[in-house]
Amino acid sequence: MAKMPEIGSDIHRERHRAVLETAARLIRERGYEAASIQDIATACGLTKAGLYYYIRSKEDLLLEIMNYGMDIFEERVLLPVLEIGDPVERLQECMERNVLLVTEERSREVTIILHEHDTLTGAAREQINGRKKRYVHFLESSFEEAVREGRIRAVNPTVAAFSFLGMVLWIYKWFRPDGKIPPQRLAREMWDLFSRGITP
Amino acid sequence: MAKMPEIGSDIHRERHRAVLETAARLIRERGYEAASIQDIATACGLTKAGLYYYIRSKEDLLLEIMNYGMDIFEERVLLPVLEIGDPVERLQECMERNVLLVTEERSREVTIILHEHDTLTGAAREQINGRKKRYVHFLESSFEEAVREGRIRAVNPTVAAFSFLGMVLWIYKWFRPDGKIPPQRLAREMWDLFSRGITP
């Protein structure tokens, strides 16, 4: 019976992270089901059995990628805005950071979390769903707070949160890095639209 | 060499449509790659070989489902609003119809088009992309027209179109028919948000 190293060395952890990133790239490009373990192993410069030295199973690999992605999201989006006092300014900064996260090349792999939202099962699914829900609740609370303080008009916080998320997260489906709209401008114009609407 | 019936009888066409709808349900529930031909055949009450009497290949089945879905979308959303004179009223009606399309049980299978947006390849993919782009261009033109006529303020039509789409189409990821928000109310509140924004 093969044993998994209980405490990986630094170099092991580094290798493991490299596997996650390579696997994430492939899964984002082809989708989870279409990207086979063989493909992923080859892309990592390993055989299939060699890859299994670093992962427990294909589904666990996906879970690890999603948790890794959520870590990046929280580091680059959620945590930096958490302590902004003004709820409107907080939401604006949050949208800008989130737009940049899903548009910039080096962090686009987080969109696996978006696309494969129904792929995991059981406890793994619940774990990721829990982390996602924290974000939704954060948005809902911020909208509630902004309404309470009279900073925005009385909107339904849930509808506002999911509209916010829809605008921002849908981007991964259509945005092209070589297109006409640079990420920074997209973030600005999207907030302007969300903030003031379309009426004159 | 087996030959496909050139002109299907009415009963054949009806069977074919039933196959599409059953397959669509399965593919929406499990995803295209995860729903096997065997699963689909069994769900249709056929053997695998029997199913192939009605379809040419798995990918062609997906293409047919997407075209079928686009037909329903155009019938229930696009065509009815096409001749509304006022661009703002047109966009509002369009959002409401689109929200209802993706939320109501009997038409939810159209969301396969949304989720599997990168699954098709080659000519099939181009065909569906073409039909999708018609919708994007319709929205962009409507925003342009509304700006030109001074009915809305000067927003970027592309950003407005994709924000509109993001809010509306993201719904399939989170909406639950047994949740707290009925489709009709969601449509109304989402338009209100899109129209007036959040500022007081």
Next chain:
DNA sequence: CCTTTTCTACCTACCGACCGGTAGAATCCC
């Protein structure tokens, strides 16, 4: 009206390829 042929709508049985995953040996590096 009855037989013969043709066609529709499936079936059984199978194909080669690939799936995720593993046992156990070989190799590498300290």
Next chain:
DNA sequence: GGGATTCTACCGGTCGGTAGGTAGAAAAGG
């Protein structure tokens, strides 16, 4: 030497797809 790492070789199962057959209805022929 001895653990860490990666290999070869293989497992049973399933994948999309197909060759070829057939029951029964419909059409054609006498």
